[in-house]
Amino acid sequence: MGEENRVVGIAEIALSQSPQRLVAYGLGSCVGVTLYDAKNQTGGMAHVMLPSSKLHSTEAPPGKYADTAMSHLLAEMLKTGSLLRYLEAKVIGGANMFASLTQSSVPIGLRNVSAVRQILGEMGIPIVGEDVGGTHGRTVIFNLEDGRVEIRKLNLPPEYL
Amino acid sequence: MGASPKPDRKPDQALSRIDMGQEPDIFNDFQMDALREIGNIGAGNAATALSQMVGRRVDMSVTQVKVLQTDGIAVFLGGMEQNVAAVHMPVYGEICGISLVFFPLERVGELCGMLIGKKEEDPLHLSEIGESAIKEVGSILTGAYLSALFRLMNLQMIHGVPGLAIDMAQAVLDTVLVELEQKEEVAIVIETKFLENDKQLTGSFFLLPESGSLKKLFTAFSKTFGFSGNG
Secondary structure, eight states, rough: OHHHHEETTOOEEEEEEEEEEEEEEEEEESSEEEEETTTTTTTEEEEOOOOOOGOOSOOGGGGGGGHHHHHHHHHHHHHHHHGGEEEEEEEEEOOOGGGGGOOOOOOOHHHHHHHHHHHHHHHHOOOOEEOOOOOOOOOEEEEETTOOOOOOOOTSOOEEE | OOOOOOOOOOHHHHTTTOOOOOOOOOSHHHHHHHHHHHHHHHHHHHHHHHHHHTSOEEEEEEEEEEEEGGGGGHHHHTOOOOEEEEEEEEESSSEEEEEEEEEGGGHHHHHHHHSSSSOOOOTSSSHHHHHHHHHHHHHHHHHHHHHHHHHHHHEEEOOOOOOOEEEEEEHHHHHHHHHTTTTEEEEEEEEEEEEEEEEEEEEEEEEBBBBOOOOOHHHHHHHHHHHHOOO
């Protein structure tokens, strides 16, 4: 493992275990979803860009879209020995930073958040923490020792979920 | 991502610090020279426009022109959590995409001083006039570089209404990359220095083209200069 932090880039999915932490820097309209298995002190994070793979035809990594990202992340967690009933999710991000660039009526950040919520609901995974929307970006640090998520925003003290 | 740097790459501390931001070799030396020339023409025009706007002489010069991979932009700007003011505009025409002009947040107060004659104390809560001035300077720079692309290579482009985001560099990029889903993997950067008397500031202009647009740029290079791209 070595590194203290594993960076989860745009459209990436990563799994790890304590003591390593999973970090997504500067989520804007993207959404970070964490799944935590407290029993095994393991977890995974997806850095989702867009709500649905069905609206797009190009080949893309599974982490890009909420639907493919969530099923991939869940499958990987189950592969490492986690049981569905132990998993808890947190959802962070989905800001609307550029009002002037928003072409659709519902900002992409919010559409990402609703897609993730709906999919987690279908999977039966409870959302135990959320920090979504707003107009500012977030850095997310997912601590796998206790499942705590630290959120850093521009010029504000860190918040915890 | 995660690739180790090429051994023959010249050392560049800012870029090698994180395993990202390798400069892709998609433009040859002639093409990079052409981009620099576009930078010089653009900076000259932007300086004229800006001096007219502020009623004082402001000089501008290009400090560097680069082509970066999109995941290396934040590193170029000083890190993913570097606080920035970013003026963003949609770009339409022969090359479509998004343009961004970044200023380090800690210099934004001074930039307002240069633009509106009154330094702003808190860059997180700019006055309305301060905000418009920053947007305007982003707009002037973008307009000048786009018209230089037209003058030198006959590529016709216009930009839309500017917006301003004050946030972490990576959060701005994260959002832009979502808006620009069909993007090329590279961005053209023209770093520009603003000089007024003894004061000096740096702003970085980025053009992030949509997918397919680079091909048009290469075609334009070969039409204008009689050589073609190697990418």
